Amino acid sequence: MTRHDARHAPDAQAGLTKRPRRARATRALRDLTAETDVLPRHLALPHFVRPGRGIEEAVASLPGVSRVSVDMLLPRLERQLRAGVRTALLFGVPDDADKDGGARSADDAAGPVPSALRAAREAFGDDLVLVTDVCLCAHTDHGHCGVLVRPRAHGSELVVDNDRSLERLAAMAAAHAEAGADLVSPSDMMDGRVATIRARLDAAGFSSVGILSYAVKYASAFYGPFRDAAGSAPGGAAAAPDGPAAPTTRETYQMDPRNAREALREAALDEAEGADMLMVKPALAYLDVLARLRPTTTLPLVAYQVSGEYAMLKAAAAAGVLDEASAMRETITAIRRAGADLIVTYAAVEALERGWLR
Ligand code: PBG
Numbered sequence: 001m002t003r004h005d006a007r008h009a010p011d012a013q014a015g016l017t018k019r020p021r022r023a024r025a026t027r028a029l030r031d032l033t034a035e036t037d038v039l040p041r042h043l044a045l046p047h048f049v050r051p052g053r054g055i056e057e058a059v060a061s062l063p064g065v066s067r068v069s070v071d072m073l074l075p076r077l078e079r080q081l082r083a084g085v086r087t088a089l090l091f092g093v094p095d096d097a098d099k100d101g102g103a104r105s106a107d108d109a110a111g112p113v114p115s116a117l118r119a120a121r122e123a124f125g126d127d128l129v130l131v132t133d134v135c136l137c138a139h140t141d142h143g144h145c146g147v148l149v150r151p152r153a154h155g156s157e158l159v160v161d162n163d164r165s166l167e168r169l170a171a172m173a174a175a176h177a178e179a180g181a182d183l184v185s186p187s188d189m190m191d192g193r194v195a196t197i198r199a200r201l202d203a204a205g206f207s208s209v210g211i212l213s214y215a216v217k218y219a220s221a222f223y224g225p226f227r228d229a230a231g232s233a234p235g236g237a238a239a240a241p242d243g244p245a246a247p248t249t250r251e252t253y254q255m256d257p258r259n260a261r262e263a264l265r266e267a268a269l270d271e272a273e274g275a276d277m278l279m280v281k282p283a284l285a286y287l288d289v290l291a292r293l294r295p296t297t298t299l300p301l302v303a304y305q306v307s308g309e310y311a312m313l314k315a316a317a318a319a320g321v322l323d324e325a326s327a328m329r330e331t332i333t334a335i336r337r338a339g340a341d342l343i344v345t346y347a348a349v350e351a352l353e354r355g356w357l358r
Contacts, residue, residue, distance in 0.1 A: 040084025222308030
C-alpha cells in the first residue's frame, strides 16, 4: 500500500495550500529534499599512541577507545581505511618518565607520534591523511599546553609563558613533518603559534606540510575523558614546594565559552598567519560559532566532537535513555549542517560500519 492508494477527500482546511509536510511523506521524498550529507570523507578518527609494543589499554571513560602502540595502531588504520575514513589524527601519550617542566620529549624523533607516522606512511603511502596534534600538555609534568614561568608581579599561580612555548611547539611540529605528517595541528592556543610553526616548517624544507589550526578552542568541561586518555590533566606536579602553584585550569589560554566574536578574531589571526584549515572545538555546544565562522573564511572548517560529547552519548545509550544510532547520526549531521567540512569523532568508524549515517 502506498500513500496514493488512499486518495484524500477535499481537505477541510480551506486555504491551507502551503504544506511543508508534502516533502516529508516518504523516505524517498525526504532523501530527495535532504540538505545535508555526511560521507566517509567528512570524518576523521583520533588515535592515542603509546611507546612500546603490543600495547592496547582501554580508556575507561571512552568506551571503544584505546591507547595503542604503533604495531597495534596499524591494523586500526587499515580498518578505518576500509570504512572509508581516510583522515587520522594522532595524539602521543609518552611515559611519565619522559615528561618534565619544559616538554623536552615533545620533539623526540623516536617518540610515539613520529614512530607512528613513519610506520603508517610505509604501510599506507598517501592513502591516509595523517594529522598530528601539536601541543605540550602530554609532554609536561604539570599538564599545561605551554611552559610555566613565575609570575612577574607577585602572584599565587605560575603563568604559561606564551613565547617560550612557541619554540617547543615549532620544534614538535618540525619533528612531525620530518616523520611524514600531512598536516600538523596545533591545539595549544598560544598566540602566534601558526606563524612560528609556518616559519619553522618552511625553513626546514617542509613548505608542503600544512597547518590545521585549532583556531577556536574553548576552555571546556567536555575534554575530561580525553585528559584521562592522554594523561594530560593540568595542574599536577612541578610547582616548587612553597612557591606559586601550577594553575588547575586552561582558562588563561583557551577561550571563554561566553565569547563568539572572539572566535572570529582568533580564526582571522590564524588564517593571516598561514593556517590551511581552521578548527572549532568542542562541536555541539558551539554550533553557533561554527555557523558564524563559515561565511567569514574560504578555508576548510573542521569541528571536533570531543571526548565528553562522545562519552555523554555512549553513557546515555548504555543507560537506555536514548537510541545510540540515531543520537550519533543526529549530532554528527548537525555539526556538518552547521558548516563543518571535516568532523573529528571517536565514533567515525563505528558509525560507518554499523550503518548509523545512512
Ligand atoms: C591537547 C588537546 C585536548 C584535546 C585535543 N587536544 C585537551 C585539552 O585541551 O585539554 C581534547 C580532545 C577531546 O576532548 O576529545 N591540548
